[in-house]
Amino acid sequence: MGTHIPGPEPRPDGGVDAVAAAGGLHRYQLWLHAEYGPVVRFQLPGAETAVSVADPVLLEATAHIDKRPERLFEFLAPLCEAGNLQVLPAEEHTPWRRVLLSVLAGRPSHERHFERFTELTTSLADRWAGQGEQEPVALQKELTALSLRMIGAYALGGDAADPEKVIAAFEEVLTEYLGRLYQVPVPGTEEERARRAEQALAYLRATVDRVLTAHRPDSRTDRSDLIGALVAAGEDPARIRDTVMVAMLAAHHTTGVAVSWTLHLLGRHPEVAERVAGELDRVLGDRAVPGYADLRRLTYLDMVLKESMRLFPPGPYGARETTEALVLGAYEVPAGTVIFYPFWAVHLNPDHWPEPERFVPERFLPEEVAKRPRLAYIPFGLGPRSCEGAGLATVEAQLVLAVLLKRFRFRPVPGHEVTPIERFVLWAADDIRMFVSRREVGAGSP
Numbered sequence: 001m002g003t004h005i006p007g008p009e010p011r012p013d014g015g016v017d018a019v020a021a022a023g024g025l026h027r028y029q030l031w032l033h034a035e036y037g038p039v040v041r042f043q044l045p046g047a048e049t050a051v052s053v054a055d056p057v058l059l060e061a062t063a064h065i066d067k068r069p070e071r072l073f074e075f076l077a078p079l080c081e082a083g084n085l086q087v088l089p090a091e092e093h094t095p096w097r098r099v100l101l102s103v104l105a106g107r108p109s110h111e112r113h114f115e116r117f118t119e120l121t122t123s124l125a126d127r128w129a130g131q132g133e134q135e136p137v138a139l140q141k142e143l144t145a146l147s148l149r150m151i152g153a154y155a156l157g158g159d160a161a162d163p164e165k166v167i168a169a170f171e172e173v174l175t176e177y178l179g180r181l182y183q184v185p186v187p188g189t190e191e192e193r194a195r196r197a198e199q200a201l202a203y204l205r206a207t208v209d210r211v212l213t214a215h216r217p218d219s220r221t222d223r224s225d226l227i228g229a230l231v232a233a234g235e236d237p238a239r240i241r242d243t244v245m246v247a248m249l250a251a252h253h254t255t256g257v258a259v260s261w262t263l264h265l266l267g268r269h270p271e272v273a274e275r276v277a278g279e280l281d282r283v284l285g286d287r288a289v290p291g292y293a294d295l296r297r298l299t300y301l302d303m304v305l306k307e308s309m310r311l312f313p314p315g316p317y318g319a320r321e322t323t324e325a326l327v328l329g330a331y332e333v334p335a336g337t338v339i340f341y342p343f344w345a346v347h348l349n350p351d352h353w354p355e356p357e358r359f360v361p362e363r364f365l366p367e368e369v370a371k372r373p374r375l376a377y378i379p380f381g382l383g384p385r386s387c388e389g390a391g392l393a394t395v396e397a398q399l400v401l402a403v404l405l406k407r408f409r410f411r412p413v414p415g416h417e418v419t420p421i422e423r424f425v426l427w428a429a430d431d432i433r434m435f436v437s438r439r440e441v442g443a444g445s446p
Contacts, residue, residue, distance in 0.1 A: 007041035015043025144256035
């Protein structure tokens with residue numbers, strides 16, 4: 001590799017201690033780029049050496065890459081039967097992605113599931129309304145459970161016999177595989193845990209199979225049905241099961257996490273929360289929930305969500321592998337190099353985001369967006385491996401925020417420290433605890 005790419009001296013432990021000392025890979029990236037500039041060579045645990053790029057203009061040169069480094073995604077392999085979907089070769093990945101986007105990015109799909117998403121969100125809000133206002137709510141725990149219910153309803157239709165059992169099984173699988181990755185202490189011996197995870201995985205696959213058998217390939221494809229579209233595209237059952245598992249994995253964390261961080265920021269900026277509440281009252285009147293068409297009119301809420309995903313991107317980074325030599329500014333990068341996308345460092349790049357740590361939703365006014373390079377804001381990644389579910393996740397997050405902020409005020413719990421840590425997504429070390437109190441629906445500002 002071109003040794004002239006700046007970076008720290010290699011260490012015998014492959015960089016593990018440097019990452020730990022910084023407080024995680026996401027924080028290490030911020031330090032690396034502050035220290036060495038927009039293109040940095042560093043030791044990435046699990047991949048030897050990688051080149052991290054925090055400049056959105058230079059990122060354009062990598063946007064076409066359709067290969068992920070296999071070793072970094074090995075931990076997800078046990079979830080897949082027909083080949084790890086995170087690292088499928090381009091010739092298999094492209095048609096699969098096309099089917100996914102035809103459903104996940106499409107309005108028919110969002111509209112069809114909107115009512116069910118609204119019911120699930122309202123039922124959580126009703127529960128919060130029923131508990132005392134002195135009892136803080138653990139937002140990430142509650143909201144990731146909600147997003148798992150949503151993606152369960154979405155990916156399995158209304159066909160999962162026991163949604164709560166699906167959620168419990170999925171949590172079991174995640175705890176085991178992500179626990180291994182992050183050495184998180186989990187109860188039980190290794191054998192017991194592995195057996196529980198295997199049983200949970202088998203149960204989930206059987207659940208998907210039941211839904212699959214209900215889909216006749218000869219029936220006209222419903223453009224809003226994920227499993228139906230995969231059946232119609234001729235994907236085999238194992239690949240369809242894998243797709244549902246990976247969709248659940250991706251969606252369950254990110255939406256709940258994005259909404260939690262947004263509520264956290266609004267709790268710290270009551271004047272912004274008031275503006276959101278005012279917009280909701282103006283657009284919805286005395287209705288407690290938005291319709292699908294209302295979301296487009298909630299322009300300030302959308303800016304708030306975007307700014308919070310800039311400051312706390314749910315997935316804090318991505319990675320690709322070059323298949324040919326690349327030029328990044330003054331540097332040449334050979335084929336076979338791991339290119340690291342430090343979303344957090346890109347989103348806090350002061351060249352494109354003045355006072356990057358400040359929460360300023362107005363950064364996403366159309367005229368402000370037009371001044372920035374396209375890849376200055378990449379919460380869903382970039383290029384042919386960017387998140388297929390970005391459109392769906394945005395609709396879910398806007399809906400959940402609209403329902404909750406129409407009904408409640410969120411206040412930080414005094415003395416509760418909120419520390420971002422990296423656990424596959426950008427998590428808070430001890431959750432995000434907030435007091436939830438009712439606001440008068442339709443009452444405007446207090």
